[in-house]
Amino acid sequence: MSDEQSFTLDGRRIPFQNGQTVMQAALEAGVYIPHLCFNPEFTPHGSCRVCLVKVNNRMQAACTTPAADGQTVQSETEELREIRRGILQMLFVEGNHVCPACEKSGACQLQAVAYYTGMLAPHFKHFYPRRPVDASHPEAVIDFNRCILCELCVRASRDVDGKNIFAVEGRGIQAHLVVNTPSGQLGATGFSLHDKAAQVCPTGSILTKHRGYDIPIGQRLYDRKPINVVGDVAQLPDRQGGRRHD
Amino acid sequence: MIEPRLKIATCSLAGCFGCHMSLLDLDERLFDLAERVELDRSPLTDIKELGECDVGLIEGGVCNAENVHVLMEFRARCKILVAIGACALNGGVPAMRNQYDLKECLEESYVRGMGLVNAQIPSDPEIPLLLNKVHPIHEVVKIDYSLPGCPPSADTIWTFINELLSGQAIVLSYRQIHYD
Ligand code: SF4
Ligand code: SF4
Ligand code: FES
Numbered sequence: 249m250s251d252e253q254s255f256t257l258d259g260r261r262i263p264f265q266n267g268q269t270v271m272q273a274a275l276e277a278g279v280y281i282p283h284l285c286f287n288p289e290f291t292p293h294g295s296c297r298v299c300l301v302k303v304n305n306r307m308q309a310a311c312t313t314p315a316a317d318g319q320t321v322q323s324e325t326e327e328l329r330e331i332r333r334g335i336l337q338m339l340f341v342e343g344n345h346v347c348p349a350c351e352k353s354g355a356c357q358l359q360a361v362a363y364y365t366g367m368l369a370p371h372f373k374h375f376y377p378r379r380p381v382d383a384s385h386p387e388a389v390i391d392f393n394r395c396i397l398c399e400l401c402v403r404a405s406r407d408v409d410g411k412n413i414f415a416v417e418g419r420g421i422q423a424h425l426v427v428n429t430p431s432g433q434l435g436a437t438g439f440s441l442h443d444k445a446a447q448v449c450p451t452g453s454i455l456t457k458h459r460g461y462d463i464p465i466g467q468r469l470y471d472r473k474p475i476n477v478v479g480d481v482a483q484l485p486d487r488q489g490g491r492r493h494d
Numbered sequence: 495m496i497e498p499r500l501k502i503a504t505c506s507l508a509g510c511f512g513c514h515m516s517l518l519d520l521d522e523r524l525f526d527l528a529e530r531v532e533l534d535r536s537p538l539t540d541i542k543e544l545g546e547c548d549v550g551l552i553e554g555g556v557c558n559a560e561n562v563h564v565l566m567e568f569r570a571r572c573k574i575l576v577a578i579g580a581c582a583l584n585g586g587v588p589a590m591r592n593q594y595d596l597k598e599c600l601e602e603s604y605v606r607g608m609g610l611v612n613a614q615i616p617s618d619p620e621i622p623l624l625l626n627k628v629h630p631i632h633e634v635v636k637i638d639y640s641l642p643g644c645p646p647s648a649d650t651i652w653t654f655i656n657e658l659l660s661g662q663a664i665v666l667s668y669r670q671i672h673y674d
Contacts, residue, residue: 340584347673348580348644349587354674363671369583369640373633376585376592465674474668 255319257281257301264315271299271311274323280476281323282332282361284339284450285398286311287482290407293399297335298361300328307331329365336362340370344377344393351460352452354468355489357482358396360475382427384435387457388446395425395453400482405445413437413445425453447491448482463489500659501547503534503572507561508588508628509554512645513579514538517551519648530659547572549658553645555585555630560622562634569635574658577637578651580644580673582630587644589628596626639664644674 254263257274264273274281275288285296294312301310302322310323322328339358347353379392397416402425405413413434417426429436440446441456465471469481469489484490506514514537520527535544550572556562569575580586591599600615607613631637641654650670657664 344590344593345584345673346580346587346590349590350674359673362673363668366671368642368671369577369632369637370630371632374584374589374630376589376627378593471672472669 253315253317255315255317255321257321258324262315262321268315269311270301270303270308270313270315270319270321273315274310281310282364282475283311284357284361284396285400287400287448287480290400290403290448293403296339296396296398298332300331300335302328332365333362333367334371336365336367337369337371339396340367341372341374342377343375343395344379350394350452351455352394354463354465354471355481356452356470357450357475357480358394360470360478360481363470364474364476379424382432382434383457384433385437385439385457386435387441388434388439389455389457390425390427390434391453391455392425393453394451396451397423397425398450400448400450401425401445401454404448405439405443408444411438411443411445413439413443442493447493449491450480450482499530499532500549501534501545502531502536502549502551503544503547503568504536504538504551505553505564505568506537507552507554507565507582507631508557509579509581509586511537511553513553513582513643516643516645516648517651520652521648523648523652527655544568544571549574549576551576551578552582552631553578554581555588555628556625556634557588557628558622558624562625565631565634574638575635576639576641576654577631578641579646580642583632583640583642584630585628589630592627596624600624642671642673646670 252263254261257279262273262277269292271281271286281299281301283299285293286299292311294309297309299310300307303313304320347359382390399416402414405411413428415426415428416423418424426432427434427437470478481490482492484492486493533539534547535541544567550568552568556565577583581588604615605613641650643650650666653666653670654664
């Protein structure tokens with residue numbers, strides 16, 4: 249036991265095995281580090297930067313940094329919370345997030361992480377981009393206004409479903425999610441609600457049709473308790489208000 | 495010694511008055527509040543001229559020229575300006591029209607709308623001109639505090655007002671912060 253490798257996270261000792269990232273080890277030890285593009289079932293992506301921590305005093309993404317013996321990791325400091333709030337605020341103003349009119353509200357990971365970090369207002373100038381809503385599929389709808397480009401649907405469809413339905417096109421601020429068909433319509437694909445890709449979106453971008461607002465306000469996933477206590481919506485089963493159905 | 499009561503003004507710009515309804519939801523706590531503050535210009539007093547105030551509470555974003563004018567007046571006359579509710583903070587539901595050109599919106603309502611006779615886009619000089627886009631108020635003036643919610647609950651407003659009046663740091667509990 250004495251030669252077990254470990255690092256400290258906010259002063260707490262976190263054991264790990266070779267090959268684990270800081271995020272994976274923390275998750276296994278039951279310590280929450282805010283994240284959006286990270287999902288334990290997928291290869292880390294490192295794109296949202298919400299999991300920013302200080303590793304030996306350097307800013308790193310916890311989800312892509314390999315754990316190393318003796319590291320000192322800081323996460324819940326006011327400095328990092330402030331940077332995380334800034335990152336979240338940028339994610340909010342880049343898209344169109346009208347939470348009162350979003351069916352995902354209350355069970356949205358983006359919103360829940362923003363609550364967790366204490367984000368009160370978006371602070372920056374809003375882009376108000378014009379993005380489409382694709383309702384061509386009989387069972388699902390994609391509202392591109394809420395996509396944060398975490399590529400979880402891309403990874404799930406490619407790596408688990410073997411369908412390769414989603415992709416990100418363009419670079420920098422032009423980057424946007426597309427559906428891999430000539431028409432660009434979800435309805436023209438073999439997308440199904442049983443796909444892993446239908447269960448992983450951390451926002452209200454990919455939604456199941458015909459069941460909006462079915463859980464009353466006050467009883468939704470993150471209404472009463474924060475995400476560090478409740479867990480990620482994509483990891484929780486359908487009957488608990490999550491999106492997972494194995 | 496009776497301390498002078500703090501002066502508070504409120505207004506609703508491009509909002510639905512939901513935040514003001516939430517303020518009224520304070521119910522009997524309003525008596526307590528009335529002993530500590532004096533309401534200046536507000537839809538609740540019908541005072542038209544804004545005086546020098548300690549606190550201004552703004553509901554709604556800006557969607558027309560009059561909203562901008564009122565907002566700037568509030569900023570000039572209020573020591574502390576508070577953005578209340580989703581519309582003030584991010585434009586909210588009214589900002590959903592930003593997905594369309596203003597002309598398209600006006601034509602949809604006034605030209606192509608159902609049952610219109612002699613359809614035309616209103617141009618009476620009494621009607622404030624619409625802005626091309628709806629904006630949250632922090633894009634126009636400096637805001638000192640933001641209270642999210644659609645609307646923020648009466649409890650959230652009460653916590654905020656109490657902490658503000660007593661000079662404490664504003665600390666809201668988890669359940670008091672929501673965006674819807
Ligand atoms: S996706 Fe989440 S943050 Fe965006 S509008 Fe919906 S509930 Fe709000
Ligand atoms: S649609 Fe959802 S899962 Fe896919 S990239 Fe956008 S936010 Fe991520
Ligand atoms: S969770 Fe690490 S960068 Fe997104």
